[in-house]
Amino acid sequence: MQIHTIWFVIIAVLWVGFFVLEGFDFGVGALHRFIGKTEIERRVCINTIGPWWDGNEVWLIVAGASMFAAFPAWYATMFSALYLAIVLLLVALFARGVSFEYRGKRDSHRWQTGWSWALTIGSIVIPLIIGVALGDLLHGLPIDSGHEFTGNFFSLLTGYGLMTGVTLLVLSLLHGATFLALRTTGEIRHRAHAAARSIGIVAILVNLAWVVWTLVVIGGGTVPEPTQIFGVLAVIIAQRLASAENDGWAFVASGFGIAALVGQIFIALYPNVMVSSTNHAYNLTVSNAAAGHYGLVVMTVVAVLFFPIVLLYQGWSFHVFRRRVSTPPTPSG
Amino acid sequence: MANDLARWQFATTTIYHFFFVPVTIGLAFLVAVLQTVWYRTDNPDYKRMTRFFGTLLLINVAIGVVTGLVQEFQFGMNWSTYSRFVGGVFGAPLAMEGILAFFLESTFLGLWVFGWERLPKRVHLACIWAVAAGTMLSAMFILIANSWMQHPVGYKLNSQGQAVLTNIWALIVNPTFVWGYAHVILASLVTGCLVMLAVSAWYLRKGQHVESFHSTAKVALIVLIPTIIIQLSVGNQLGVIETRYQPAKIAAAEALWNSCKPCSFSAAQIGGYSSSDETATKIILIPHLLSVLATGTWSGPVTGLNQLQAQDQKKYGPGNYIPNVAIQYWSMRTMAGLGALVLLFALWGGWLLQRGRLRSSRLFLWLSVWVVVTPFLMNTAGWLLTESGRQPWIVQGLQKTVNANSPSVSATEIWISLIVFVLSYIVLGAADLVLMLRYSRHGLAHADAEARQGSDSAGTPAPALTY
Numbered sequence: 025m026q027i028h029t030i031w032f033v034i035i036a037v038l039w040v041g042f043f044v045l046e047g048f049d050f051g052v053g054a055l056h057r058f059i060g061k062t063e064i065e066r067r068v069c070i071n072t073i074g075p076w077w078d079g080n081e082v083w084l085i086v087a088g089a090s091m092f093a094a095f096p097a098w099y100a101t102m103f104s105a106l107y108l109a110i111v112l113l114l115v116a117l118f119a120r121g122v123s124f125e126y127r128g129k130r131d132s133h134r135w136q137t138g139w140s141w142a143l144t145i146g147s148i149v150i151p152l153i154i155g156v157a158l159g160d161l162l163h164g165l166p167i168d169s170g171h172e173f174t175g176n177f178f179s180l181l182t183g184y185g186l187m188t189g190v191t192l193l194v195l196s197l198l199h200g201a202t203f204l205a206l207r208t209t210g211e212i213r214h215r216a217h218a219a220a221r222s223i224g225i226v227a228i229l230v231n232l233a234w235v236v237w238t239l240v241v242i243g244g245g246t247v248p249e250p251t252q253i254f255g256v257l258a259v260i261i262a263q264r265l266a267s268a269e270n271d272g273w274a275f276v277a278s279g280f281g282i283a284a285l286v287g288q289i290f291i292a293l294y295p296n297v298m299v300s301s302t303n304h305a306y307n308l309t310v311s312n313a314a315a316g317h318y319g320l321v322v323m324t325v326v327a328v329l330f331f332p333i334v335l336l337y338q339g340w341s342f343h344v345f346r347r348r349v350s351t352p353p354t355p356s357g
Numbered sequence: 358m359a360n361d362l363a364r365w366q367f368a369t370t371t372i373y374h375f376f377f378v379p380v381t382i383g384l385a386f387l388v389a390v391l392q393t394v395w396y397r398t399d400n401p402d403y404k405r406m407t408r409f410f411g412t413l414l415l416i417n418v419a420i421g422v423v424t425g426l427v428q429e430f431q432f433g434m435n436w437s438t439y440s441r442f443v444g445g446v447f448g449a450p451l452a453m454e455g456i457l458a459f460f461l462e463s464t465f466l467g468l469w470v471f472g473w474e475r476l477p478k479r480v481h482l483a484c485i486w487a488v489a490a491g492t493m494l495s496a497m498f499i500l501i502a503n504s505w506m507q508h509p510v511g512y513k514l515n516s517q518g519q520a521v522l523t524n525i526w527a528l529i530v531n532p533t534f535v536w537g538y539a540h541v542i543l544a545s546l547v548t549g550c551l552v553m554l555a556v557s558a559w560y561l562r563k564g565q566h567v568e569s570f571h572s573t574a575k576v577a578l579i580v581l582i583p584t585i586i587i588q589l590s591v592g593n594q595l596g597v598i599e600t601r602y603q604p605a606k607i608a609a610a611e612a613l614w615n616s617c618k619p620c621s622f623s624a625a626q627i628g629g630y631s632s633s634d635e636t637a638t639k640i641i642l643i644p645h646l647l648s649v650l651a652t653g654t655w656s657g658p659v660t661g662l663n664q665l666q667a668q669d670q671k672k673y674g675p676g677n678y679i680p681n682v683a684i685q686y687w688s689m690r691t692m693a694g695l696g697a698l699v700l701l702f703a704l705w706g707g708w709l710l711q712r713g714r715l716r717s718s719r720l721f722l723w724l725s726v727w728v729v730v731t732p733f734l735m736n737t738a739g740w741l742l743t744e745s746g747r748q749p750w751i752v753q754g755l756q757k758t759v760n761a762n763s764p765s766v767s768a769t770e771i772w773i774s775l776i777v778f779v780l781s782y783i784v785l786g787a788a789d790l791v792l793m794l795r796y797s798r799h800g801l802a803h804a805d806a807e808a809r810q811g812s813d814s815a816g817t818p819a820p821a822l823t824y
Contacts, residue, residue: 071823071824075468075472076467078422078463079463082460085426085429085459086460090452092448092451092452093444093451096442096443097441097444099433099440100437100441100763103430103433103440104765104766105765107763107766107774114778118423118424118426118785121422121423122423122788125418127824128823129796315522316521316522322522326452326456330457334456334464338464341467341468
C-alpha cells in the first residue's frame with residue numbers, strides 16, 4: 025500500500041471516529057430539550073456527555089489538519105469551495121461549543137434557555153452541513169483543471185449532498201437517543217427509549233433510501249457493497265434493540281450504523297478525494313493531491329507512536345465516568 | 358479587494374483568538390501550581406482558589422477553543438493558494454498539534470472538571486498538569502508552523518513548485534522558533550499572572566476572603582517577577598534573530614530608512630513613516646540601544662530600509678519590500694515600553710510582599726486591577742510586529758501575501774464571513790466578559806457550594822452536575 029493511501033485510510037478513520045463519538049454528542053445536544061422536561065433533567069442530559077464532548081470534537085480538528093498536511097490540494101479546494109457553508113458550520117460550532125460551559129454558569133432562566141437553544145440548533149446544523157460536504161465530495165462539484173472550484177454557494181446544495189446531510193443528522197439523533205438511554209435512569213431513560221424507537225424507524229427508512237441513492241451516484245450497478253448491507257442492518261438492529269431496552273447493544277449498533285454511513289462515503293470515494301462534476305479528468309485523487317513522501321513518513325511515525333496513547337487515555341476517560349447520570353436527590357430542608 | 362478583505366479577516370480573527378490563548382496557557386499553569394500547593398500542604402485556601410481560578414480558566418478555554426476552529430479552517434477557506442503551496446510543510450505541525458496536544462488538553466480537562474470526587478487526589482492533580490502541558494505543546498506546534506513562515510527551513514520546492522518537507526528536525530531547531538516559542542510561553546505566563554493578580558487584588562481591596570486571595574496574589578507575583586525578567590532578555594534575543602533573517606522587520610520597527618553604526622533608539626517620533634517622508638522628529642534618543650537590540654553588540658551596524666529595498670529588488674524583482682513602518686514602529690514601542698513598566702510594577706509588588714505590606718498598599722492593589730489590560734496590549738502589539746513585519750511576504754522570500762488567497766472566494770463572500778465573524782465574536786466576547794466579571798465577583802460562593810455538593814454526593818450514585 026502506498027503511503028498516501030495509508031493517509032487516506034487514516035483520514036477516513038478520523039471522520040468515522042468523529043461521528044461515532046461526536047455523533048451521540050450531537051444527538052444528545054439536539055434532544056436534550058425534548059427528553060429533559062425540567063431544568064434539572066436537561067442538565068442531566070448535558071452531563072451525560074459533559075466529560076467527553078470536547079475530546080470527541082478534537083477528532084474533527086485532527087481530521088481537518090490531517091487533510092491539510094497529507095493532501096494540501098484536497099484541503100485547499102474543499103475548504104475554499106465550501107466557503108459559506110463552513111462559515112455557517114463555524115457559527116454553529118461557536119454556539120454549541122460555548123453553550124456547554126456558559127449555560128449553567130448564571131442562575132437566569134433567560135440565559136439558560138438561550139444557551140440551551142444554541143446547543144440544540146448547533147447540534148442539528150453541524151451534522152447536517154458536514155453531511156452535505158461529505159456527500160458533495162462523492163457527488164462532485166464544479167472544479168476546473170487547476171483544482172479550483174468554479175461554482176457558487178448554490179452549487180453546493182446538490183440533492184445527494186442534502187440527502188447525505190439529512191441521513192447523517194437522523195443517525196446522529198438515533199445515536200444520541202441510544203446513548204441517553206444507556207447513560208440515564210428513570211423517567212429520562214424511558215423517554216430516551218421512546219425517542220430511539222420512533223427516530224429509529226425514520227432512520228431505517230432514510231438510511232435505506234440514502235444507500236440506494238449512493239449506488240446510483242457511484243454508478244456501481246445494483247449490487248450493494250458489504251459495508252452498505254452492514255450499515256442498513258446495523259440501523260435496523262439498533263432500532264429493535266432500543267425497543268427491547270437493551271441499552272448497551274443498541275448503542276453499539278447505532279454506532280456501527282453511523283460508522284458504516286461515513287465509511288461508505290470514503291470507500292466509494294477512493295481513489296478520488298474530491299470528484300469534479302465538470303470533468304472527471306479534473307478529479308482530485310490520493311496521488312495528485314498528496315504531500316511529499318518524506319512529510320507523510322514523518323507524520324505516519326508520529327501517528328503510529330502517539331495515536332494508540334490517545335486511544336488509551338480517551339478510553340480510560342470513558343471508563344472513569346461509566347456510571348449512569350441521574351437527577352440528584354432533592355436536598356431535604 | 359478580496360485579498361485585502363481576507364487579510365482583514367485573518368488579522369481580526371487571529372488577534373481576537375490570541376486574547377484568550379495566553380490566558381489559557383498562563384492560568385492552566387497557575388491553577389496547576391495552586392492545586393499542587395494544596396496537594397502538598399492540605400491548606401484549604403489553596404483548594405478553594407484552585408476551584409475558583411479553575412472556573413475562570415474554563416470560561417476562557419471555551420471561547421479560546423471555538424475561535425481556534427476558525428484559525429484551523431481559514432487557511433483553506435481564504436488562503437487556498439497558500440495552502441496548496443505550503444501544506445506539505447506547514448500542515449504537518451498542525452496535524453501533530455491535534456494528535457499530541459489537543460487530545461491531551463481536552464480529554465484531561467474533561468477528567469479534571471468532572472473528576473474532583475471520582476479520581477484519587479494524586480491522579481486528579483496529574484490531570485491538570487496534563488492540561489497545562491497540552492496548552493504549551495499546542496503553542497509549540499503553532500509556533501513551529503508560524504516560524505517556518507518567518508524563516509523557511511527544512512524544505513525543497515518540487516516539480517510543481519510546491520514546498521515539500523525534507524527535514525523535520527530543521528523546523529524544530531529553527532532559531533526563530535526556539536526564541537519565538539520561549540517568548541510566547543513567557544508572555545502567556547505574564548498574562549496569566551496579571552489576570553490572577555488583578556482578581557486577587559480586587560478582593561484584597563474589598564477586604565473579602567483576604568487569606569485566600571493573599572495566597573494567590575503571592576503565587577502570581579512569585580511567578581511573575583522571574584518571568585518578566587527572563588522575558589525581556591528573550592525578547593531582546595528574538596530581535597537579534599529577526600534582524601538576521603528578516604532585517605526589514607526590525608529596520609521598520611525603528612523607522613530606520615538609512616543604515617547606521619552605532620544606532621540609537623527613539624522613544625517616540627513624529628512623521629518619518631513613509632519613503633516620501635523619511636525625516637522624523639525623534640523624541641528622546643537613547644544612543645546604542647538599537648545596535649544592542651538588533652545585533653546584540655554595543656555598536657553593531659543596522660541596515661536601513663532603503664538599502665534593504667534595493668537589495669530585495671535585485672533579488673526578487675521590482676516591488677515594494679518594506680512593511681508598514683508606522684505599525685512596526687508603534688507596536689514595538691507598545692510591547693517594549695509596557696514590558697518595562699510591568700517589570701517595575703512586578704518589582705514593586707515583590708518588595709511589598711517581602712515587607713508583608715501587600716494587602717495594605719491601597720495604591721498597588723488599585724493599580725493591579727487596571728494593569729490587567731497591559732498584557733493584552735503587549736500580546737497584540739507583539740503579533741502585529743511579527744506578522745505585519747513579514748509583509749509583503751506570506752512566507753518570507755517564497756510567496757507574497759498578495760498571491761496567496763483563494764481565487765474561488767469572492768469579495769462579497771468574504772464581506773459576509775467577516776461580518777458574521779465579527780458579530781459572533783462580539784456576542785461571544787460579551788458573554789465571556791459578563792461571566793468572567795460576574796464569576797470573579799460572586800464566584801467564590803459558587804466554588805464553595807460546588808465543593809460541598811461534590812463531597813455530599815460522593816457516596817451516592819448521583820454525581821454532581823457540573824454543567
